[in-house]
Amino acid sequence: MATTLVTGGTVVSSTGAVPMDVLVDGERIASLHVPGGAPAGAVEGARVVDATGCYVVPGGIDVHTHMELPFGGTSASDTFATGTAAAAWGGTTTIVDFAVQTPGQDVEAQLAAWQAKAEGQCAIDYGLHMILGGVDDAALKAMDTLVAHEGVTSFKLFTAYPGVFYSDDGQVLRAMQVARENGAMIMMHAENGIAIDVLAAQAAARGDLAPVQHGLTRPPVLEGEATNRVIALAEVAGETPVYFVHLSATQALEAVARARDAGRNVFAETCPQYLYLTLEDQLGSPGEGGFEGAKWVASPPLRSKHESHRADLWKGLRTDDLAIVSTDHCPFCFADQKSLGRDDFRKIPNGMGGVEHRMDLVYQGVVEGRLSLERWVETCSTTPARMFGMYPAKGVIAPGSDADLVVYDPAARTRISVETHHMNLDHSSWEGFEVDGGVRTVLSRGEVVVDAGSSSLRAGHGRFVRRGLSSYLR
Ligand code: URP
Numbered sequence: 001m002a003t004t005l006v007t008g009g010t011v012v013s014s015t016g017a018v019p020m021d022v023l024v025d026g027e028r029i030a031s032l033h034v035p036g037g038a039p040a041g042a043v044e045g046a047r048v049v050d051a052t053g054c055y056v057v058p059g060g061i062d063v064h065t066h067m068e069l070p071f072g073g074t075s076a077s078d079t080f081a082t083g084t085a086a087a088a089w090g091g092t093t094t095i096v097d098f099a100v101q102t103p104g105q106d107v108e109a110q111l112a113a114w115q116a117k118a119e120g121q122c123a124i125d126y127g128l129h130m131i132l133g134g135v136d137d138a139a140l141k142a143m144d145t146l147v148a149h150e151g152v153t154s155f156k157l158f159t160a161y162p163g164v165f166y167s168d169d170g171q172v173l174r175a176m177q178v179a180r181e182n183g184a185m186i187m188m189h190a191e192n193g194i195a196i197d198v199l200a201a202q203a204a205a206r207g208d209l210a211p212v213q214h215g216l217t218r219p220p221v222l223e224g225e226a227t228n229r230v231i232a233l234a235e236v237a238g239e240t241p242v243y244f245v246h247l248s249a250t251q252a253l254e255a256v257a258r259a260r261d262a263g264r265n266v267f268a269e270t271c272p273q274y275l276y277l278t279l280e281d282q283l284g285s286p287g288e289g290g291f292e293g294a295k296w297v298a299s300p301p302l303r304s305k306h307e308s309h310r311a312d313l314w315k316g317l318r319t320d321d322l323a324i325v326s327t328d329h330c331p332f333c334f335a336d337q338k339s340l341g342r343d344d345f346r347k348i349p350n351g352m353g354g355v356e357h358r359m360d361l362v363y364q365g366v367v368e369g370r371l372s373l374e375r376w377v378e379t380c381s382t383t384p385a386r387m388f389g390m391y392p393a394k395g396v397i398a399p400g401s402d403a404d405l406v407v408y409d410p411a412a413r414t415r416i417s418v419e420t421h422h423m424n425l426d427h428s429s430w431e432g433f434e435v436d437g438g439v440r441t442v443l444s445r446g447e448v449v450v451d452a453g454s455s456s457l458r459a460g461h462g463r464f465v466r467r468g469l470s471s472y473l474r
């Protein structure tokens with residue numbers, strides 16, 4: 001197979017940035033060399049990728065995406081084919097998506113159904129978590145099978161969305177007890193869905209039906225409450241590791257930080273939308289006859305700019321109380337999907353698209369002095385690989401690791417727009433955002449799939465990643 005030399009760049013890892021050439025042999029990284037130091041025999045005939053002036057970073061890993069997710073009477077608009085291609089354009093070379101089980105469904109059959117959706121479609125490597133929306137005896141038993149035999153080692157449960165994915169405290173506790181035994185990671189969507197449904201029904205009864213009500217009826221204190229409760233349940237279960245997804249609120253972050261300070265196995269991610277966007281400026285947008293805010297309806301909701309959430313989340317990323325930035329990519333088109341809730345915010349499908357923009361948006365945090373270069377790599381690639389059992393095949397530039405590489409140009413400028421993005425989405429949550437830096441070249445398992453604005457991305461190049469247990473278990 002082909003040899004490739006990525007030369008002239010600065011290799012960035014979670015611990016430092018050093019000028020290095022990277023020699024790729026086939027699908028793997030063969031060796032790293034001081035600039036120009038690769039043996040002549042090894043590079044003869046190699047394809048050369050010029051990374052002069054650029055950073056060379058391990059391919060991004062987005063551990064929270066929802067291609068084709070059925071939700072609210074429709075399905076997320078990106079397929080595994082379109083969504084993974086868009087991810088690659090943005091420097092992400094691995095996603096971990098979610099298979100879905102709901103009450104009465106067989107977990108293994110549902111996993112097989114999701115495998116069938118993804119197989120042969122993905123442009124980059126992919127893994128699967130399992131959503132358990134119907135925790136019963138059979139589902140609990142299947143958790144062991146998935147961990148032992150299927151390379152699916154993490155399970156998402158919800159204290160939100162009653163009647164859809166919701167688990168009560170007893171179901172959460174029972175799943176945690178199983179995970180404690182088999183080493184799986186419990187991922188939690190922590191909002192108090194029962195209380196939220198009461199507030200939402202009351203708003204609707206008053207005639208308050210605009211998209212902003214989605215945010216006003218999901219106050220941050222109900223994310224904090226659910227986060228605290230889940231942490232207590234994990235303790236009762238015998239210190240099950242728990243990972244909070246799409247954390248958005250100061251109150252939830254404080255609960256995570258307290259648990260971590262006490263030495264608990266508690267981890268969390270946030271998403272770019274919670275770092276940048278707000279309830280007032282986006283969700284409360286007056287455009288499109290007061291309905292434009294539907295573009296930003298996701299759960300948890302965007303938080304108020306008059307509170308400290310965004311600053312606290314950036315701080316949490318610096319201090320490691322937030323370990324990972326994922327996207328929670330779950331796109332719905334405005335024209336024919338978000339519009340299902342034109343007359344009632346409760347019917348707007350929940351989710352927004354952003355799998356293509358995560359690396360750029362977090363890099364902007366580096367440019368603005370909020371994060372170090374190393375922490376960018378750590379939160380977007382290395383920790384995701386370690387947290388979800390993919391390290392050292394993924395998440396690091398080291399001999400023997402998969403040659404998933406991004407040549408990132410700090411001198412570029414990226415303007416985000418529906419006119420230029422590759423997601424199957426009729427609008428952009430980030431329309432008009434301009435950021436410094438940009439992806440120049442992407443290698444996925446040794447193959448150059450994006451280079452200087454053109455691509456050779458193809459469905460079926462991506463392989464299923466069978467994951468092991470988290471490296472962070474104590
Ligand atoms: O609004 C969201 N986040 N939609 C996707 C499903 C989930 O809760 O992650």
Ligand code: ZN
Nearest residue numbers: 189245246299
């Ligand atoms: Zn969720």
Ligand code: ZN
Nearest residue numbers: 064066328330
């Ligand atoms: Zn999600």
